[in-house]
Amino acid sequence: MSKSKDAQAGVAVLDYLNKQNRPYSAIDICNNLHKEFGKTAIVKACESLAESGKIKEKVYGKQKVYVADQSQFPEVDDSEIRSMDSTITELTQKLQTNLEEVRRLESELKMLNSCLSTEEAQRQLTEATSQCAHNKSKLKQLKEGGNVVSPEEKEKVYGDRKKFVQAWRKRKRMTNDVLNAILEGYPKPKKQLYEDIGIETDEDYDVKPPDL
Structure with missing residues (x-):
């Protein structure tokens, strides 16, 4: 260096x-x-x-x-040292008080930050009010026997139903094929196989795929 x-x-x-x-x-x-x-x-x-x-x-x-x-350094007498010690004690107490206040304010700030802002609360209130009005209108039409389902909505519901029923039947058929293949070499009855592997059937719940 x-x-x-x-x-x-x-x-x-x-x-x-x-x-x-x-x-x-x-x-x-x-x-x-x-x-x-x-x-x-x-x-x-x-x-x-x-x-x-x-x-x-x-x-x-x-x-x-x-x-x-x-x-x-200049000499310090005992009285000055005692005065300094007293000041240190006082400042330490003030520091502790301030630290406790800081912790309290930080906790309050954390709580406030987790709450909705005024703007967000107003936005959600507006959305909820609008949805409530829509639901009231829909309920009124239902009570009066009005048709509240559009042709498009009706077509979509029927289309979804057909798709889900087809998927139900397909999966049931595939599952039965796999289980039958297993049963060819399985030494126990079908019921025992279903219990061993935890199979629940439509018959257990008294249901079956509806007609299309």
């Missing part, structure tokens, strides 16, 4: 420690500076700053931590 980059790392480390004024390891400093500088550069900067007396180095076993030189 260039001397210029090393110097930048030293300035960054010194500025960070002076602002935070709490002990950090070289790895913590590297991570807290968002890895703007490599670990090697941060370690070298810490050692260089400690040797020059700009920061203090503390050794705990194999761990080294670095902290700002406390002589540069």
Whole structure:
């Protein structure tokens, strides 16, 4: 790494420690500076700053931590510390209150977002009102014996009926063919075969395909 980059790392480390004024390891400093500088550069900067007396180095076993030189800061008396502690407590309580309010508002927002908008509710109301009026008109005609089925609708109903009946008969025939083929080599009666494979017949429900 260039001397210029090393110097930048030293300035960054010194500025960070002076602002935070709490002990950090070289790895913590590297991570807290968002890895703007490599670990090697941060370690070298810490050692260089400690040797020059700009920061203090503390050794705990194999761990080294670095902290700002406390002589540069004005002394704080006990009353000021107590005042700061009181302020911290007060601010912590306010923070907790604000966090609870945020959670309440987020819950309310989630509930509101799950509701219909005014425009959507009005649109659905209009559709429901129109459908209701149509159904009332249709019901009135039915009660009066009026013909409410158009020729096209009638033709479609009969066409669908024919198609479904044909499909019913075709599938029943295909199923019977398959079952008869199985029964040729099946050692048990047809009724037992139907029970074994779960076959339900039209006869079980007393129904049969209607005439076309």
